[in-house]
Amino acid sequence: TPHIIAMDNEQAEISVGANVPLQTSGFSVGGAGALAGLAGGANANNQNGGAGLAGLAGLAGLGGGFNVPRQDVGTTIRITPHINDSEEVRLEVEEEISEAAPSTEGTLGVRSLTRRTAKTQMVVRDQQTVVIGGLMRDGVRTEETKIPILGDIPLIGALFRQSGRTTEKTNLLLFLTPYVVRDAGDLRAIYERKMRERQEFLDRYFVFGDSDYRPPKDYSRTRGLVAEIIRELEAVAEERKLLEEAQGSPPLDHAPRAPVGAAPEGAGGDGSGDEGDMVIGPDGEQPIQAPPPDVPTLSEDEVPFPDPEAE
Known part of the structure; x- marks a missing residue:
């Protein structure tokens, strides 16, 4: 899609077309x-x-x-933006579409021009898309195919010719989306978004050619209740993500212990405190202290009393 940058209260123009010669007779x-x-x-x-x-x-x-003058034909769009204090943009839009008709026999090569124009003014918000339509055109195209030589024979030549008539009706729609660029950051954001859309289009069209291209939905450029709800949800999710990143996750507990692996020959590996069993701690390598032997303890109910009959 074409893009153009315009200053406030200054006219900008974009033109796509050709410069064709128009022969005049006399x-x-x-x-x-x-x-x-x-x-x-x-x-x-x-x-x-x-x-x-x-x-x-x-x-x-x-x-x-x-006298062979030349004329510019094609699509020309002229836009003059006016930004007010409420961040709304008043656009003066002028669109012109011209094309040269093919020359007809008996006119010495003289060609006619068809021109369609539209001129309007509108007030839109920043990043709001508007549509301008109504530039319609009806055309009739006649085509004839024939077999060489046989199709030029009088009377029977009609058997070797075939003619067709096609009626075309086109309606040109112009989509405009203004972006208010306040600083270099806004321009950079627009550039990055356009590059992402371009890369996604290339991936869909060339890399994954079998699948249909589905452009991403940018709800920040839409209006309505559903778009407002989606924007609020995205803002809450972004705020929650930033809060989680700021708080951070608690550090993991680290308990030093003996290295994992086979114990060297002659060293005990059963944790009994023999020479060779070491543990790596904050103070360096230290021998493992053998745990004290388990001494059974009895509760008051389990303490045995002497049997008087046994005495």
Whole structure:
């Protein structure tokens, strides 16, 4: 899609088209003078028997008899933005579409131009899309195909020719989305978003050609109740994500212990405190302290009392 940057209260124009020649019929005054010069040159040649300068002048003046102007045709859009204090943009839009019709027989190559124009003013918000329509065109195209030579034979040539007539109706729609650029950050954000959309389009169209391209939905550029709800949810999710990143996760507990692996030969690996069993702690390598032996303890209900009958 075409893009254009315009300053406030200054007109910007974008034009896409071609510059075509338009031949006009008839001779101008220069052409008549050229013919007179040629006649004078011919008389001079008859009298002097040599090439006269008047003949050369007549040939040079003959070029002035043909007038071949050129005309720009294509699509031209002129936009003048006006930004007010409420961050709204008043747009003066002028659109012009022109095209040259093919030349017809018997007109000496003269071609006609068709032109469609639209001029309007509107007030929109920042990043709000508006649509301008109504530039319709109806056209009839006739095509003829035939077999060479046989199709030009009188009467029976119609059996070897085929003609078709196609009616075309086009309606041109213009979508405009203004972006108010306040600083370099806004311009950078627009550039990055356009590059992401371009890359997604290339991936869909060239890399994954079998699947249909589905452009991403940017709800920040839409209006309505659903768009407002989605924007609020996205803002809450973004705020929650930033809060989690600011708080951070608590550090993991680290308990030093003996390295994992096979114990060297001659060293005990059963944790009994033999020489060779070491633990790595904050103070360096230290021998493992053997745990004290388990001493069974009895509660008051389990303490045995002497049996008087046994005495």
